[in-house]
Each structure stands twice: as structure tokens, then as C-alpha cells.
Amino acid sequence: MKKYISIAFAITLALCVFATEGKALTEEIHGSSVQLDQEQVPLKDPLYMKDGRIFVPLRLLSEALDIEVNWHKNTQQVEVKTAFNDQIWFNVGSKLVAMNGTEYLMDTQPFMEDGRVYLPLKHISEILHTRLMWEGTTKTAHLTTVAPYIVEKGDSLESISKEFSLSVGELKRVNDTDDGFLAVGQELRVLAPEYLSTPLSAEDVNLLAKIIFIEAGYEAYEGQIAVGNVIMNRVAHSSFPDTIRDVIYHPGQFPPAHNGTFEQTVPSDTAVNAAREVLGGKEYARGALYFFNPNVTRHSFFTSKEVIATFGNHRFVR
The missing domain is CATH 3.10.350.10 (LysM domain)
Incomplete structure (x- = not known):
């Protein structure tokens, strides 16, 4: 079958391992190779390893398998169409991935570095209906096509x-x-x-959008993202409940959740989009567990903490 790839995208699209926000390139896997159905695949770019994940040039797979790839610059999205008629959308800087119109959450996120988009081999191989096995002794990524x-x-x-x-x-x-x-x-x-x-939870989006709208609906978009970051940071922190709902309804934290305001709130489209981006991994207040308005409160509980970021009227601290 014919193999497709957008020429402009092929020039810029490569999968290596970079961490987001300026972190260094991970270690190159010297002497690595890729086999597809036991056939050696020519490597024009090296493989990299990060956090136990293998990253390879996407063009490697586009040349070896039936795949159409398009880069949508305006929306920062990668569109992938497979030989199985699946349509997958990856979002740069987000864990959100849409497959045939339904959104899911990956365990990592694509990003751009020097005009290139980077994605993990694991997820790419799965959507192309191939099974991945990494042979550490020979540093070989084995891809095996799974027939329907x-x-x-x-x-x-x-x-x-x-x-x-x-x-x-x-x-x-x-x-x-x-x-x-x-x-x-x-x-x-x-x-x-x-x-x-791991489908994107409509309930989680709605809960997060409501608290974002209540607490920062009047703030700039970055400030709304940061409020959502605080909620998710608490979900991940051992000192707080481990669900979005329980964090919001935790006693003594968010008054609107206890006075009836929260249930009646209809979030704006902007707040909903901010919630989706937060769930997708967008961060402007990494590590922040609290936020406050210094014009309203100067309680030592907040002022004594480390300031992570300031957006509009809110300071985000931990």
C-alpha cells in the first residue's frame, strides 16, 4: 500500500527525547536499531531513552508503515491517519490525544524543540497496530505488526x-x-x-472548570490555568485528597463548594478550555499548593510560603 507523509512535516518532525521547558536532551542509545517484522529498518536519526521510554523519529515509522501525517501549525496539532482508517490528533504540549473523535489522556505529552515535534515510540507503535518489544542487550526495538x-x-x-x-x-x-x-x-x-x-473524564473537566471560573474567571488565561494547576497539584500531593472532587470539597478550602455556589455555577468556555489544558498537562504554577490575593489577605500562612508564580491578583505558593 502507498505510504504517505506531508513533505513539510517530514522535514521538521523527528522523535527524540527532550524534556519540556528547556531541560536537556536525554542520553542517546548508541548502537541502537529498529526491526519491523524482523526486517531491519534504516535509521537516519538515533534513538533516545528517557524515563524508561524509547523515542524515535516519526518519519522512521511513516516510511515503514502506511501512515499519513499532517502538521497543523495554527493549532499546534499533529494529525495521523493510519492504514486502519483511524484518525488520531496529538496536541503539542498536552497529554490529550483524540482518536476517532474521542479524547483520551496519554502518560506523556508531545512538545516542540527547534521547530520539531517529539512523541514517544510506545504510543505511536500502538496506534499503528504494532507491538513493541525492547531488547536491551542488543539495543533493538522490535516492532511486530498485529494482523486484524x-x-x-x-x-x-x-x-x-x-x-x-x-x-x-x-x-x-x-x-x-x-x-x-x-x-x-x-x-x-x-x-x-x-x-x-484513560478517557478524558467529562466530570473532571466540569468540576475543574467550575472552580477555575469561580476563583479566576476574571483573570487572564494563564491565571486560570494556574488555579487548575493548584487543584491537580493537590490531587497528586499526599497531604490532600486524591480526586478533583474531594480536593474541591475538602473542608475549609473552597467556600463556594460549601455554600451552594459551586453547584449553581456554569463555567465559561474559556474556563472549560483551561480545565482541559490543565488535565492535559499545561503548567504555569508547577508545585503550587495554594493561591491567594495579597490585596485581600496577608495571613502569615500564605505570606511565609515560597512564591511560585504571580498572575493578575493571585500569588501561587507552596
Whole structure:
């Protein structure tokens, strides 16, 4: 089958490992190689390793597999169309990934460095329906194509899901079907990208958007993101509850959550977008656990803490 790639994107798109916000390039894997279905794939760029993840040039996969890639500069998005007719959108600087119109959360985020976009091999290989195995002794990334399953008489979603260790829900999502109807001879994809198990929660978006709107709806967008950062930092911190809902309703923290205001709040579109970006990993107040308006309070509890950032009327501290 024909292989596609946007020429302009091919020039700039490469996957290596850079950490975000100016951190150094990770270590190159010297002597590394890639095999696709036991065939050696020519490497024009090196592989890199970061936090146990392998990063490779996307153009390597675009040349080896059927994939169409387009770079949308205005929206900072990467559009990938696969031979299985899947359409995947990656967002630079965000963990959000949309597959066939439904949003999910990856465990890492694409970003740009020197005009190039970087993505992890694990997620790319999964959406291309290949299985990845890393052989550490030879420093080789083995990619094995997973053929679609051909439905036979008597098959059901339940029986196929058991055979391939997928849940019925994952099988439906990866094949973009809700009715569960199977026809003899139908091709089913049986390798589900890991991020399909983490769909973006509409409830979390709504809760986060409400508190952002209440606390910083009048502030600049960066300030709204920062408020959302505080909520998520608390979710991740051992001193606070571990869900967005429980953080917001934690006693003594956010009065609107206890006086009826919160339930009646309808967040603005801007607050909703800020919530989505926060859940996708956007950070302007990394590590901040509190925020306050110094024009309203000068309590030593806040003023004695380290200031992480200031946006509008709010100082963000830890």
C-alpha cells in the first residue's frame, strides 16, 4: 500500500527525547536499531531513552508503515491517519490525544524543540497496530505488526475479547463501534492503545472548570490555568485528597463548594478550555499548593510560603 507523509512535516518532525521547558536532551542509545517484522529498518536519526521510554523519529515509522501525517501549525496539532482508517490528533504540549473523535489522556505529552515535534515510540507503535518489544542487550526495538482478526461464525465480542486479553469496551473503542454487531468475515483490530483505558473524564473537566471560573474567571488565561494547576497539584500531593472532587470539597478550602455556589455555577468556555489544558498537562504554577490575593489577605500562612508564580491578583505558593 502507498505510504504517505506531508513533505513539510517530514522535514521538521523527528522523535527524540527532550524534556519540556528547556531541560536537556536525554542520553542517546548508541548502537541502537529498529526491526519491523524482523526486517531491519534504516535509521537516519538515533534513538533516545528517557524515563524508561524509547523515542524515535516519526518519519522512521511513516516510511515503514502506511501512515499519513499532517502538521497543523495554527493549532499546534499533529494529525495521523493510519492504514486502519483511524484518525488520531496529538496536541503539542498536552497529554490529550483524540482518536476517532474521542479524547483520551496519554502518560506523556508531545512538545516542540527547534521547530520539531517529539512523541514517544510506545504510543505511536500502538496506534499503528504494532507491538513493541525492547531488547536491551542488543539495543533493538522490535516492532511486530498485529494482523486484524477475521470474524468467524459463532464469534462474539466476549469470546474475541478473552482471546486477545481485551475488555469488550476496549474492543468496541478500538474498532469505533457501539452496537457490537459482528459479521462473518469482518476485520477487527485487536491491539488497543494503552491510553484508550484513560478517557478524558467529562466530570473532571466540569468540576475543574467550575472552580477555575469561580476563583479566576476574571483573570487572564494563564491565571486560570494556574488555579487548575493548584487543584491537580493537590490531587497528586499526599497531604490532600486524591480526586478533583474531594480536593474541591475538602473542608475549609473552597467556600463556594460549601455554600451552594459551586453547584449553581456554569463555567465559561474559556474556563472549560483551561480545565482541559490543565488535565492535559499545561503548567504555569508547577508545585503550587495554594493561591491567594495579597490585596485581600496577608495571613502569615500564605505570606511565609515560597512564591511560585504571580498572575493578575493571585500569588501561587507552596
